[in-house]
Amino acid sequence: MSADPLTDAAARTLIAERCQRAYLHEIRGGLQALSGAFELLARLAKSGNGDAAVVDRATTIAKRALTHHEHAMLDLVKQITAAHDHEERIELGALVDDVLRFLRNDFAGRQIQARLERSEELFVEVVRNQLRFMLLGLIAGRLDACPSGGQLSIRLARRDGSAVLEIATACSGAQGTPPHPDVVLDLVRHWIEARGGQFERPASQEGPFELALPLRA
Numbered sequence: 001m002s003a004d005p006l007t008d009a010a011a012r013t014l015i016a017e018r019c020q021r022a023y024l025h026e027i028r029g030g031l032q033a034l035s036g037a038f039e040l041l042a043r044l045a046k047s048g049n050g051d052a053a054v055v056d057r058a059t060t061i062a063k064r065a066l067t068h069h070e071h072a073m074l075d076l077v078k079q080i081t082a083a084h085d086h087e088e089r090i091e092l093g094a095l096v097d098d099v100l101r102f103l104r105n106d107f108a109g110r111q112i113q114a115r116l117e118r119s120e121e122l123f124v125e126v127v128r129n130q131l132r133f134m135l136l137g138l139i140a141g142r143l144d145a146c147p148s149g150g151q152l153s154i155r156l157a158r159r160d161g162s163a164v165l166e167i168a169t170a171c172s173g174a175q176g177t178p179p180h181p182d183v184v185l186d187l188v189r190h191w192i193e194a195r196g197g198q199f200e201r202p203a204s205q206e207g208p209f210e211l212a213l214p215l216r217a
Contacts (some may be wrong), residue, residue, distance in 0.1 A: 011186065113151045116156070139182060165210070169210035188211070
């Protein structure tokens, strides 16, 4: 975090607003699963089907959908509010995959291809939802700066005891929306450096971002 809580809050608000549609899609997906489960229970009640096995199966589906939706909503709140959760050992490539999946509709709508290159598993120890939110801000900003039909390239590598992640665009023609307000980049830089890592901003709008976090065995 930076020394200025208001700046951090402004940066988080910008990222959350930018990804509003993706968050809404995630929420609707959980609600649809819940709706389907309860619709099944309603049909069973109306039909008078007393088969205990069928009722138990439908109840299990409903409970599972409710639990999944509750966990998803809790994750969203933690990401946006930077909740001080416990640190855990996570695989960086899997987390990047999760962010790309979350933004899949944004990529599809812009006809932009996401390319992730990695040769091995790289583990870091961080608060998962906080790092996910940082990556979401960086990747969404790069996506906005890439014209339709371009490509976003993400590379993961091991270097000097660190997990290094590079985010670049391979886009021809004029750039789209300016990728990142300074407050967002400052938020990411302070967060990375506070955990013993490094964050390098590109010299130009087309250049790659590079962040490094200490590896954990």
